[in-house]
Amino acid sequence: MKNHIATFVVGLILAACSSEKKDATNEIPIIKATSTETAYKVDSDWYKGNWSIAPQVAHDTLQITSYTAKTAFKFKTDIDSIEFEIDVNTSKDFYVQLNDSLLAHTIITAVPFKTTLVKYNETADSDIQIKYQHGKSEYLESLKEAFPVTLPATASSDKEKVLYVLNWTNSRWKHNGNNAPKKNDAISILQEAAEGGQFPCFAYAIVLRDQLNALGFKARTVYLKTADAKTRKRPPGHVATEVFLNDLQKWVFIDGQFNVMPTLNGTPLNAIEFQNAISTDFEKFDLESMTTAPKVSKTNYVNFVYDYLFYLDTTLDNRYEATDRHMVDGKASLMLVPSGAENLDHINFWDMDVNYCKYTTSANTFYAKPI
Known part of the structure; x- marks a missing residue:
């Protein structure tokens, strides 16, 4: 006035x-x-x-x-x-x-807060399989020797173990979205971090994946992209990690940059379950963490991550020393596309063709039990 x-x-x-x-x-x-x-x-x-x-x-x-x-x-x-x-x-x-x-x-x-409930086809694709590490890996053994993670005796469930590794990874360096590591493997990233390096989201996702695999879990990096990733004028992606919990027999989404695991009624959620919980059960889901530092709030994290929970892709071969890389129809990655959405084939912001992905609308294929 x-x-x-x-x-x-x-x-x-x-x-x-x-x-x-x-x-x-x-x-x-x-x-x-x-x-x-x-x-x-x-x-x-x-x-x-x-x-x-x-x-x-x-x-x-x-x-x-x-x-x-x-x-x-x-x-x-x-x-x-x-x-x-x-x-x-x-x-x-x-x-x-x-x-x-x-x-x-x-x-x-x-x-x-504007939400869109994303749906997927439940029928599995019989011709698509994602491969994971089985048995010992020379690289993972080197990682365990160079940067050992010792789980506390009190961590009895897979969820508690993963939360511990998540917190360990998040504490290695401070986030810096403008400084990429020289190499994209956990040992190199952790060596740079020990010398004061600070890195973006994908570095947390890589270290978290490799440390979990070193401990015997099946883990993978997941590349998240917005519905408007093709034309978005600002960065359209984020990178997180998913890990299979044997005692719950399910995939779980974890974000190393923010040190959070989304759960609903205590049960950890995968990426599409998390998207659904934000859309329909905002008051009920939690962001769990073992951090003693101030934790990111639900609203701030959701405001950041929600748009990215649309297109999801991961590599089809998560083995470490395989000489013959597993591909499907000549594609190295699998992208989960919501029902009714167009396949993401180009990202203008990075002037990048998405020509490395096999597309599926099947949540059951993307979240198949690792074998």
Whole structure:
């Protein structure tokens, strides 16, 4: 609201001003400020430097994303604050009185997080098989010698063991999306990291895969891509890891960069189950981790990863010393494509043809039990 607001409105507002906020039903609440700088919190996440008080804007509207039916919101100035719950698809407003004179009408609008439930064909493709390491590997033995991971005696389940390796991997270096390692194997990456190297998501995925395989699991890197990966003008992909838990007989999604394993009612989820849980059970799923550092929040992680959970691809041959690489129809990787979606054949952002993938719409093929 501008500083030339009508005199009778000013009188009404100033009469209501005090150091205490009003839960007014017939009045608009007022808070005070001596600086235009603010911070606000959506559920458990604080945002600083994203919003400033602007009395020159008649009805200044801050749009927040709501992941559930109700969202807890707090707005903080340098000397005052206001907090409330806001229903999705609704708005609440208040005034900020700047330096006892200028008035800023501030409107908070909660819009729903946009989700699309992705579906796949359940019929398995009889002609497609993904191969995994069996028996000892010279490379994995070298990895165990150079960078051993000793599981704690308290880790009795496969889930606990994987969470431990996930946390170990995440702690090796700090994420840097602009600095690729010189080589794409765990030993080389960990050697560089020990010398201060910092690397992107795919480096975490590789190290996590190799360390889990060294411990006897069946693990693979999974390349995630957005629905608009062909034309997206910013990076359209992320890289994570999936591992097969023998005691649960299922594949599980883990993200080494963020040190999280999504679970629903305590059961770990694979990538497509995770996408489904975000779309239909947001309040029920958790992000599990063994980290003692502050963990990424559900909303921040979902806001980052959700778009990437559309196209998934992984290599068809996860063996380490195989001389004859396993391929299907001359393709080295398998891409899982949602039912009704087009096959992803080119990515403009990287000017890259996706000519290395065999396509399938079968979730059962992509998540077949490793043999």
